[in-house]
Amino acid sequence: MDHIEIEATTLFLIGPLPVTNTIFSAWITMALLVGASYLGTRRLKTVPSGFQNTIEYIVEALLGVCETSAGPRGRRFLPIVGTAFLFILFSNWMGLLPGYGDTPWLRSANSDLNITAAMALVVFVLAQGWAIKSAGPFGYLKEFVYPNPLHLLSELSRPLSLALRLFGNIFAGEVLLVVMAGLIPFAIPVVFFGLEVFVGIVQALIFSMLTLVFLTIATAHQGGETHH
Numbered sequence: 001m002d003h004i005e006i007e008a009t010t011l012f013l014i015g016p017l018p019v020t021n022t023i024f025s026a027w028i029t030m031a032l033l034v035g036a037s038y039l040g041t042r043r044l045k046t047v048p049s050g051f052q053n054t055i056e057y058i059v060e061a062l063l064g065v066c067e068t069s070a071g072p073r074g075r076r077f078l079p080i081v082g083t084a085f086l087f088i089l090f091s092n093w094m095g096l097l098p099g100y101g102d103t104p105w106l107r108s109a110n111s112d113l114n115i116t117a118a119m120a121l122v123v124f125v126l127a128q129g130w131a132i133k134s135a136g137p138f139g140y141l142k143e144f145v146y147p148n149p150l151h152l153l154s155e156l157s158r159p160l161s162l163a164l165r166l167f168g169n170i171f172a173g174e175v176l177l178v179v180m181a182g183l184i185p186f187a188i189p190v191v192f193f194g195l196e197v198f199v200g201i202v203q204a205l206i207f208s209m210l211t212l213v214f215l216t217i218a219t220a221h222q223g224g225e226t227h228h
Helices: 021-041 050-094 113-142 151-183 190-218
Strands: 010-014 017-020
Touching: 017 021, 021 050, 021 113, 050 113, 050 190, 113 151, 113 190, 151 190
Parallel strands: none
Antiparallel strands: 010 017
16 A cells, blocks of 8 residues: 555446445445354354354443343334444454555555445434434424524434444544555554554444434433333
């Protein structure tokens, strides 16, 4: 990797739709996660062992975080929060592997604002849908006028902050590695590589936890419901 451009490289077209190297890398990450899920659940046992035990540990840990933050509602948020966390984490880490950035075919998915914006838009749409279901159409629309007239600005700023924060940190990390590789030819200092591994975890946590917070706020009207 000797340079980095902010714009993703178009690899080929599917009809009128361009497929960039970041989208291609995202497909690889998704294939990896789907394959791992299949291998971990194809022969389920009452007493888990091996890879199934690892999968269940990850799911239970994510479920625990969701229920701690959102209460009983957290179980409904697990699919979106857990998927966001795992996809972002593995995309970030895979972007550090040899070959990523060295070939036009591979580049960290989260270093493309189009990818992070798409994920943020999914979170935004889900939050609005749950808010309408929770408060009802009239209650949902009323909040844009009373008690907070800036509610619309607040709602629109959330997906923007999600997309820009993730993209900015991951892209900045790639630039840092390129700069350090230029300063020290043929070697990237281990300390900076380790820093990017840590940043990959932190950014996955931040995106998924903010997603959980937004969904929890959107369903606040259901907080007093009785759950069975």
